[in-house]
Amino acid sequence: MAAAGRERQMSEAGADAPVGSRLTDTVAAYSTRALAGGTTIAALFVLLVAGAIFPDSIAGTLADVLTSRNTLASALRLSVPIAFAALGGIFAEKSGVINIGLEGLLIISAFTAIYVTDLTGGIWIGFVGGVLASTLLAGLFAIVTIEFRADQIIAGLAVWLIALGLAPFASQVIYNGPNTPTVPTPDAISVPVLAELPFFGALFSASPSVYLLFLSVALSWYVFERTAFGRWIRASGENPKALDTAGVSVRGVRYAAVLLSGVLAGMGGSAFSLDLGQFTGNGPTMVNGKGFIAIVAYLFGNYNPVGAFLSTLLFAGLDAIQTVLQLRGIGIPRQLIRITPFVVVIVVLALVGRTQTPEAAGDHYESGEE
Amino acid sequence: MSAADRARAVLTRLVEASAIERILISTAALVLSILIGTAIVLVAGRMTTCAATDAVYYLGTGFCYDPVVVFDRLFLGALGEPFSGNWSPDGQFAVTLRETTLLVFTGLSVAVAFRAGIFNIGTQGQMVVGAMATAVAVLWASSFVSGALGTVLLIPFGVLVGAVFGGLYGTLPGLLKAYADANEVITTIMLNFIATGVTLYLVSGPFKDPGSAANQTVPLPEFARFPSLLFGSRQDFSLVAFAIGILAIGGLYYVIEHTAFGYDVRTSGIQPEAAEYGGVDAAKTVVASLTLSGALGGVAGAMYVMMILGTFQTGLPSYGFDGITVSILAGNNPLGVGVAALLFGILKSGTTVVQFATDVPPQLVGVLRGLIILFVAMPEFFRLLGRRLSPSGPERNPVATDGGRREGETDE
Numbered sequence: 001m002a003a004a005g006r007e008r009q010m011s012e013a014g015a016d017a018p019v020g021s022r023l024t025d026t027v028a029a030y031s032t033r034a035l036a037g038g039t040t041i042a043a044l045f046v047l048l049v050a051g052a053i054f055p056d057s058i059a060g061t062l063a064d065v066l067t068s069r070n071t072l073a074s075a076l077r078l079s080v081p082i083a084f085a086a087l088g089g090i091f092a093e094k095s096g097v098i099n100i101g102l103e104g105l106l107i108i109s110a111f112t113a114i115y116v117t118d119l120t121g122g123i124w125i126g127f128v129g130g131v132l133a134s135t136l137l138a139g140l141f142a143i144v145t146i147e148f149r150a151d152q153i154i155a156g157l158a159v160w161l162i163a164l165g166l167a168p169f170a171s172q173v174i175y176n177g178p179n180t181p182t183v184p185t186p187d188a189i190s191v192p193v194l195a196e197l198p199f200f201g202a203l204f205s206a207s208p209s210v211y212l213l214f215l216s217v218a219l220s221w222y223v224f225e226r227t228a229f230g231r232w233i234r235a236s237g238e239n240p241k242a243l244d245t246a247g248v249s250v251r252g253v254r255y256a257a258v259l260l261s262g263v264l265a266g267m268g269g270s271a272f273s274l275d276l277g278q279f280t281g282n283g284p285t286m287v288n289g290k291g292f293i294a295i296v297a298y299l300f301g302n303y304n305p306v307g308a309f310l311s312t313l314l315f316a317g318l319d320a321i322q323t324v325l326q327l328r329g330i331g332i333p334r335q336l337i338r339i340t341p342f343v344v345v346i347v348v349l350a351l352v353g354r355t356q357t358p359e360a361a362g363d364h365y366e367s368g369e370e
Numbered sequence: 371m372s373a374a375d376r377a378r379a380v381l382t383r384l385v386e387a388s389a390i391e392r393i394l395i396s397t398a399a400l401v402l403s404i405l406i407g408t409a410i411v412l413v414a415g416r417m418t419t420c421a422a423t424d425a426v427y428y429l430g431t432g433f434c435y436d437p438v439v440v441f442d443r444l445f446l447g448a449l450g451e452p453f454s455g456n457w458s459p460d461g462q463f464a465v466t467l468r469e470t471t472l473l474v475f476t477g478l479s480v481a482v483a484f485r486a487g488i489f490n491i492g493t494q495g496q497m498v499v500g501a502m503a504t505a506v507a508v509l510w511a512s513s514f515v516s517g518a519l520g521t522v523l524l525i526p527f528g529v530l531v532g533a534v535f536g537g538l539y540g541t542l543p544g545l546l547k548a549y550a551d552a553n554e555v556i557t558t559i560m561l562n563f564i565a566t567g568v569t570l571y572l573v574s575g576p577f578k579d580p581g582s583a584a585n586q587t588v589p590l591p592e593f594a595r596f597p598s599l600l601f602g603s604r605q606d607f608s609l610v611a612f613a614i615g616i617l618a619i620g621g622l623y624y625v626i627e628h629t630a631f632g633y634d635v636r637t638s639g640i641q642p643e644a645a646e647y648g649g650v651d652a653a654k655t656v657v658a659s660l661t662l663s664g665a666l667g668g669v670a671g672a673m674y675v676m677m678i679l680g681t682f683q684t685g686l687p688s689y690g691f692d693g694i695t696v697s698i699l700a701g702n703n704p705l706g707v708g709v710a711a712l713l714f715g716i717l718k719s720g721t722t723v724v725q726f727a728t729d730v731p732p733q734l735v736g737v738l739r740g741l742i743i744l745f746v747a748m749p750e751f752f753r754l755l756g757r758r759l760s761p762s763g764p765e766r767n768p769v770a771t772d773g774g775r776r777e778g779e780t781d782e
Contacts, residue, residue: 165739
């Protein structure tokens with residue numbers, strides 16, 4: 001994103017960047033998104049029709065999986081960590097701090113949530129513990145990038161690598177293995193009547209974390225669009241000097257935004273591991289790239305909380321489908337089906353290309369007073 | 371003064387001002403990471419349980435893990451007990467050099483991309499692809515030759531195959547970045563996952579060794595592996611591979627500092643706008659430097675197969691991610707990569723010694739890796755510290771680790 005920002009800068013550095021060029025950019029970005037979205041919907045439609053006509057073909061299997069209530073349920077479940085992390089990423093990046101360490105925040109909170117739950121016996125205490133751990137790590141990231149002007153990308157990578165080492169390390173110390181024992185999982189909350197609906201019923205009979213996610217998406221949208229704090233965050237990322245002139249501390253806003261990204265990612269990580277009742281720390285751990293997919297999700301969602309949630313649902317849906325397909329078998333080897341979400345991320349990124357990166361994202365801002 | 375001249379002036383100033391400072395910062399980062407590592411070991415030692423007789427006591431408090439022992443084993447163990455009186459190059463020291471060899475290649479791979487202002491996080495994936503291709507290609511070719519002649523022919527062939535496939539896998543994110551504006555941090559990370567998935571499929575299906583339960587290719591015959599000159603074959607270390615590593619350091623240093631391509635790479639990394647005004651083809655430079663970066667990662671994979679394992683197996687060690695640390699620690703300088711790789715080779719090799727000697731989990735080194743990166747990324751912290759220690763110290767512009775500095779914007 002720093003790179004994208006740089007290229008933006010280049011295109012606008014020449015000859016007093018006309019407002020028009022920026023507008024064209026926006027339109028172009030929107031039309032690519034619309035194109036990508038439209039293609040997806042059209043493909044889905046064709047697939048469903050084909051599936052209905054030839055129920056025994058691959059299309060039939062796919063259509064069957066797609067319309068299954070279980071698919072929606074697991075897509076929602078898989079959305080939780082990604083969408084929370086994406087919301088966090090939006091806050092940080094909108095304020096001008098690119099937080100590439102979301103993956104690390106997810107890992108550390110996923111482990112801590114299980115550890116605290118195991119220690120205290122309370123799922124919600126564990127949840128808070130996980131959020132706290134993630135916020136602390138985000139705080140460290142904030143100090144390093146805002147106070148000591150560390151390169152944001154490298155510091156973000158460090159956050160990821162620290163968590164990637166620390167969580168399995170702690171698990172090894174405490175539980176003698178990279179995986180924790182299992183803890184009780186929270187009960188699903190069902191809305192009477194609505195939960196009986198054929199496909200959409202999955203929306204109304206889900207883990208508390210799913211509802212928490214709905215709430216957070218709505219709240220984040222509200223904060224961005226309707227509150228002064230939301231405007232400050234945007235200004236801090238687009239034009240920090242103006243914000244400074246207006247008497248608001250850019251530093252303060254950025255600290256708040258990065259800490260908030262820690263809280264949100266922490267909610268995602270905690271909910272993710274608590275829903276499964278265990279933390280597994282082998283290899284890339286159970287988080288397995290979800291933090292990075294979250295970044296693509298909010299880029300694709302154009303930094304809009306609702307957009308980010310919808311694109312998360314797309315990626316998570318793919319993940320849910322591939323899991324089912326691995327079990328059913330459609331002639332494609334399991335190991336290859338497993339990589340589809342990653343391939344789709346690359347394709348989406350290539351299609352979306354240049355995003356509306358906040359003008360000052362990736363840059364350190366020094367107030368004139370110092 | 372033309373833009374190119376200006377860029378050259380900026381470059382010279384940056385390099386001169388920063389070489390010593392970078393060494394100081396890297397050293398300080400290392401020391402600080404070890405201090406924090408010590409604290410982590412102590413805290414972890416409180417969290418686990420052990421017999422009272424196994425505990426060590428500091429300031430009247432008992433700890434299950436002794437950080438002194440940990441770091442003693444980590445460093446002295448990795449060097450093969452240099453103070454024990456019967457040091458032999460064929461012990462753990464050979465393992466250290468073996469790890470160093472691989473880290474030289476992954477470190478150089480990351481360095482060349484970072485120098486061009488590209489964050490190639492995909493060295494791991496490029497190494498996996500190179501390793502897989504080498505394992506399959508050399509196995510196929512080994513049926514045509516044998517003996518010493520086979521070794522002479524197959525080693526360069528295997529390295530070349532690794533470089534080509536790793537390079538192609540690096541070209542992919544390069545093209546995506548240059549022509550579709552796709553952020554390389556994300557694409558390379560995704561390509562790491564894809565490389566793991568595809569190779570897992572290949573070694574569990576089409577290229578699986580029917581004689582083995584593990585997901586691996588048929589092991590290469592002995593003559594298709596790096597010969598263990600001088601050193602015994604016990605530690606899977608080859609001086610030949612090490613020498614190629616040294617040559618690669620020198621070669622890349624020459625390419626970056628003294629060729630037209632290197633000039634394009636450096637200027638693109640420091641001042642992309644100036645580089646373009648100066649006639650550098652930005653898109654071409656991106657693709658070329660990522661290809662070169664991938665090729666070096668691929669060679670690391672080839673070395674892993676032909677020197678260490680003798681076959682391709684899923685779950686390669688994380689040399690690619692360690693390469694990021696090595697490169698950042700070295701300030702992305704090829705010569706520095708040599709030193710940083712040795713240091714990290716010691717850390718990696720020492721980890722196994724620590725595992726034998728203590729109960730401290732080996733993931734500790736992973737934590738140290740992250741901490742080192744974090745501290746090296748924040749030079750300002752050490753400058754503040756330095757200023758506080760010597761109030762008259764000169765004020766300097768921070769060194770950019772990020773290629774994405776904007777034109778006309780200063781940090782002070």
